[in-house]
Amino acid sequence: MPINLFPVRVFWEDTDAGGIVYHANYLKFMERARSDLLCQLNFDQNSERTREDGVLFVVASLDIAYRTAAVLGDNLTVHTRVEKIRRASIIFEQNVMRGNELITAGHVRIGVINAVSMQPTAIPDELYNKLQTLSQD
Amino acid sequence: MPINLFPVRVFWEDTDAGGIVYHANYLKFMERARSDLLCQLNFDQNSERTREDGVLFVVASLDIAYRTAAVLGDNLTVHTRVEKIRRASIIFEQNVMRGNELITAGHVRIGVINAVSMQPTAIPDELYNKLQTLSQD
Amino acid sequence: MPINLFPVRVFWEDTDAGGIVYHANYLKFMERARSDLLCQLNFDQNSERTREDGVLFVVASLDIAYRTAAVLGDNLTVHTRVEKIRRASIIFEQNVMRGNELITAGHVRIGVINAVSMQPTAIPDELYNKLQTLSQD
Amino acid sequence: MPINLFPVRVFWEDTDAGGIVYHANYLKFMERARSDLLCQLNFDQNSERTREDGVLFVVASLDIAYRTAAVLGDNLTVHTRVEKIRRASIIFEQNVMRGNELITAGHVRIGVINAVSMQPTAIPDELYNKLQTLSQD
Numbered sequence: 100m101p102i103n104l105f106p107v108r109v110f111w112e113d114t115d116a117g118g119i120v121y122h123a124n125y126l127k128f129m130e131r132a133r134s135d136l137l138c139q140l141n142f143d144q145n146s147e148r149t150r151e152d153g154v155l156f157v158v159a160s161l162d163i164a165y166r167t168a169a170v171l172g173d174n175l176t177v178h179t180r181v182e183k184i185r186r187a188s189i190i191f192e193q194n195v196m197r198g199n200e201l202i203t204a205g206h207v208r209i210g211v212i213n214a215v216s217m218q219p220t221a222i223p224d225e226l227y228n229k230l231q232t233l234s235q236d
Numbered sequence: 237m238p239i240n241l242f243p244v245r246v247f248w249e250d251t252d253a254g255g256i257v258y259h260a261n262y263l264k265f266m267e268r269a270r271s272d273l274l275c276q277l278n279f280d281q282n283s284e285r286t287r288e289d290g291v292l293f294v295v296a297s298l299d300i301a302y303r304t305a306a307v308l309g310d311n312l313t314v315h316t317r318v319e320k321i322r323r324a325s326i327i328f329e330q331n332v333m334r335g336n337e338l339i340t341a342g343h344v345r346i347g348v349i350n351a352v353s354m355q356p357t358a359i360p361d362e363l364y365n366k367l368q369t370l371s372q373d
Numbered sequence: 374m375p376i377n378l379f380p381v382r383v384f385w386e387d388t389d390a391g392g393i394v395y396h397a398n399y400l401k402f403m404e405r406a407r408s409d410l411l412c413q414l415n416f417d418q419n420s421e422r423t424r425e426d427g428v429l430f431v432v433a434s435l436d437i438a439y440r441t442a443a444v445l446g447d448n449l450t451v452h453t454r455v456e457k458i459r460r461a462s463i464i465f466e467q468n469v470m471r472g473n474e475l476i477t478a479g480h481v482r483i484g485v486i487n488a489v490s491m492q493p494t495a496i497p498d499e500l501y502n503k504l505q506t507l508s509q510d
Numbered sequence: 511m512p513i514n515l516f517p518v519r520v521f522w523e524d525t526d527a528g529g530i531v532y533h534a535n536y537l538k539f540m541e542r543a544r545s546d547l548l549c550q551l552n553f554d555q556n557s558e559r560t561r562e563d564g565v566l567f568v569v570a571s572l573d574i575a576y577r578t579a580a581v582l583g584d585n586l587t588v589h590t591r592v593e594k595i596r597r598a599s600i601i602f603e604q605n606v607m608r609g610n611e612l613i614t615a616g617h618v619r620i621g622v623i624n625a626v627s628m629q630p631t632a633i634p635d636e637l638y639n640k641l642q643t644l645s646q647d
Contacts, residue, residue, distance in 0.1 A: 108268075110267065110268045110271055111267055111281075111526045111527065111532060112264045112267065112526070112532055112534065114526050114527035115522045115523065115525050115526065116522065116526070116529045116530075116581070116582050117429055117431070117522070118286075119527075121522060121523055122400065122432040123398070123400035123401050123404070123523065124397070126397035126400065127247070127397050130247065130248055130249065130396075131245075131249075134248065134309075143309065144248075144309060145308040145309040145390075148391065155391055157439070158396040158439055159439055160436070160437065160438040161396075161436065162434070162435065162436035162437075163435060163436075164433070164434040165431070165433055165434060171281060171282040171527050172271075172275070172280065172281060172282040217442075248389045248390065248395060249395055251390035252385045252386070252388050252389065252390070253388035253389070253390070253392045253393075253444070253445050253556075253559060254385070254568070256390075258385060259537065259541075259568075259569040259572075260534045260537035260538050260541070263533065263537065267533075267534070282527075285527060285528060292528055294533075294576070294579075295533040296575070296576055297574065297575040297576060298533075298573065298574060299571070299572065300571065300572060301570070301571040302568070302571060307390070308390050354579075382542075384538070384541065384542045385541055385545065385555075386538045386542075401521070404521065404522055404523065405519075405521050408521055408522065408583075412583070417583065418522075418582060418583060419581055419582040422582070445556040445559070446545075446554065446555060446556040
């Protein structure tokens with residue numbers, strides 16, 4: 100079950116001369132959804148990024164399949180699900196939908212690093228527990 | 237008085253290594269607001285762009301002053317006002333605000349062209365009248 | 374062996390508030406390299422995109438692993454190799470390098486569609502033969 | 511006389527569904543040219559941005575007139591000229607050309623701030639002198 104539904108409207112900036120959404124921009128839509136999820140869990144990425152004990156979430160790897168094209172003015176929804184959660188990484192499944200129609204299907208592995216040392220570190224306990232709970236519902 | 241208030245949240249994609257919103261991205265925020273305005277006036281830019289009698293709105297010129305910087309996670313609002321409307325062009329005043337604080341102040345002159353010939357043309361009557369009415373309120 | 378080496382310098386627009394290149398932007402770097410390859414094979418994507426018998430190259434799927442981060446001012450090179458070529462699709466292997474250091478490693482499957490009907494079609498013979506020859510060197 | 515000529519090729523990422531370069535992206539082209547100029551003057555923006563006595567160049571205001579549209583595959587050149595230089599700010603005139611044809615004409619006022627305090631500061635002497643000399647040629 101999705102733990103976050105994030106709405107995205109397609110603007111001119113998102114499209115290319117092919118008349119459709121430029122392929123790299125779906126990654127932006129998916130990132131907005133992950134940030135929205137963290138925001139809803141009261142995790143403040145902007146204060147984390149400069150604190151000595153703050154953590155950053157970085158994309159370690161991803162795959163994405165483009166099923167059909169979105170166009171200018173489309174109202175899309177990013178469906179985000181936790182596929183797997185470990186102490187220092189999370190795999191999200193993220194599908195971009197137009198109503199019931201699948202536009203792109205992706206998986207994103209996120210690593211967690213310390214904001215200052217840039218070295219891998221564990222997900223803060225409170226956030227880890229919230230994500231665990233959410234993903235088991 | 238603003239005829240459109242458009243909310244924008246600042247995501248990672250909007251920022252740069254200076255830790256603030258990349259200057260060109262405010263133009264995207266302002267464009268989203270203009271598209272939202274057209275959408276609310278039932279003007280469908282995506283169907284227009286391929287119809288023989290369709291019209292496109294193109295940016296003819298703009299100026300923008302950067303007063304202070306927005307950062308990751310900020311919730312901004314684009315305030316859009318019609319400054320002047322003519323038969324084939326519109327000047328919008330668009331301010332990006334964080335609450336009551338002015339982030340950027342801009343003016344954007346929009347020209348109207350035929351979607352196929354790319355030649356200047358008049359704003360469709362219905363839209364012209366709606367914008368006239370709105371801007372006099 | 375790479376059939377295309379494409380230089381990319383990292384500008385402010387490419388970075389985010391984490392101080393590194395925003396993950397989605399590597400897809401842009403890889404796309405530039407594929408376009409450069411087509412350009413060098415005298416394939417004019419802009420004239421193709423509006424001709425009735427023209428073809429478009431669209432991304433069908435991709436995966437990418439982020440090994441280390443590029444930063445502002447870095448001079449990168451995209452190494453592009455043909456991994457597999459079929460009548461209507463191509464798989465490219467594309468690595469973004471900083472000198473000898475691997476920054477990202479990716480695979481991109483490209484489908485070919487007719488520019489007007491948007492239906493799958495074969496790669497034009499001349500281009501197919503050139504890519505075949507190149508990829509066997 | 512231009513003190514920097516910077517080449518830009520138009521890729522898919524730069525275009526929108528109108529079939530032309532998205533208006534905000536010319537600001538990116540102009541920024542690349544300014545960064546290239548600094549790079550040629552041996553000014554390392556990436557090391558500056560984290561040093562305690564480092565300086566950042568921020569856009570204070572700009573205006574731009576869009577004369578004609580660039581399209582996919584165009585080879586453009588950004589012509590950069592110093593219009594005015596003061597102790598803590600510079601105004602650049604930047605025209606984007608396609609051969610001899612003017613695509614956009616802009617002016618960008620740059621302010622200089624300390625990288626850590628984010629307060630206005632003077633342009634470092636060595637850079638100031640180089641820019642002065644260049645702009646008088």
